Amino acid sequence: PDWGDATDPRNSDSDGDGLPDGWERLYGLDATSADGDDGADGDPDEDDLTNAEERDYLTDPRDADTDNDGLPDGWEVENDLSPVNAVGRHGALGDPDADGATNIVEFGQGTDPRDRDSDDDDLPDGWEIRYDLNPLSADPPNGRNDDPDMDNRTNYEEYLAGTNPK
DSSP, X not given: OOOTTSOOTTOSOTTOSSSOHHHHHHTTOOTTOOSXXXXXXXXXXXXXXXXXXXXXXXXXXXXXXXXXXXXXXXXXHHTTOOXXXXXXXXXXXXXXXXXXXXXXXXXXXXXXXXXXXXXXXXXXXXXXHHTTOOTTOOSTTSSTTOOTTXXXXXXXXXXXXTOOOO
């Protein structure tokens, strides 16, 4: 029979995209289409997770931030954080690498919340951010051996002393 725009009640995946019809209906996807945003490779919320990944991580394919912590689901998955848990190390205020920069700050700066020194200059990302140095660059004036305030103390010496390098 021709089911028209309805799903086939004898098939739990009417469009053959690997997503169960009930899941697709729950999230407002077209269970009769495997194309575009409705298919397994679609990303209607543009959070860098496909619909198939959203299903696997129990996230909402129409909400880029399922747990409402200010961090996109895809970024959280990419950085080994839970996209459905907004507390502790997984939430916006978590700091899993203990570098002094919270997840929301690391997201905004483009640094790695799993690596306390994203540019490998021996200066923790949080310290560099606090003193307006670029945590993604070891080039002057941001690097370990630079001295932006010209007080004859390198950034690394300032870090060890707990003083302002600028």
